[in-house]
Amino acid sequence: MIDVRPFNSLGGADHGWLKARHHFSFANYYDPARMSWGRLRVWNDDEIAAQSGFPPHPHADMEIITYVRTGAITHEDSMGNRGRTGAGDVQVMSAGTGVRHSEFNLEDETTTLFQIWIETDKPGAKPGWGMKPFPRSDRTGKFQVLASGDPDDGALDIxxxxxxxxxxxxxxxxxxxxxxEGRRAYLVPAVGSIDVNGTVLNARDGAGIKDEPTITVTAHEDAELVMVDSR
Incomplete structure (x- = not known):
């Protein structure tokens, strides 16, 4: 089964400094048919204007992954962490027992990113934050694990x-x-048009995939892919 969610069908909001599209129900966008995909709860496609961003706000018991597509985002939190994550790189925040954080685009250009929330398996855990560069050249023609709950994957921990x-x-x-078996994938081409098991996805479309033992992706044009595999 492949459930295609075209980009132009996504919910969204325009706050001036932030243009957001929501693959799942979020904030003022509610669609009972698009609440989650397994443990994946949020996939937001955000465009953040230069010299603007999200002021300090709280989270708890959620795994929050930020994949920066263009530009950069600068993170600060109540744990004392501060870091800048650039295009192609990833940051993760395990909100755990609770954390306040801000995310600002301090660049002179628009930053675009995917913000992904996955339900935690460890409620009440100690909060944490991390970031890591992932050169696009290291994932040419193959999937590279960027964040994972399995420490053997050598990725950012969630x-x-x-x-x-x-x-x-x-x-x-x-x-x-x-x-x-029993797992689901959600795949979004950040750039490019692709074919997924015979189904066409254009840039920034989403595809919920389940009961497909093998996923075959073919690029119609140069493409950059992001995918979540979860229960």
């Missing part, structure tokens, strides 16, 4: 039985991914 993966494909290239 408190969830889930993986966040990234890949790049040249036009005409294909890759495959085995989806274990």
């Amino acid at each position: 408190n969830a039985d889930a993986r966040v993966l990234g890949a790049t494909l040249k036009a005409g290239e294909s890759l495959t991914y085995d989806l274990a």
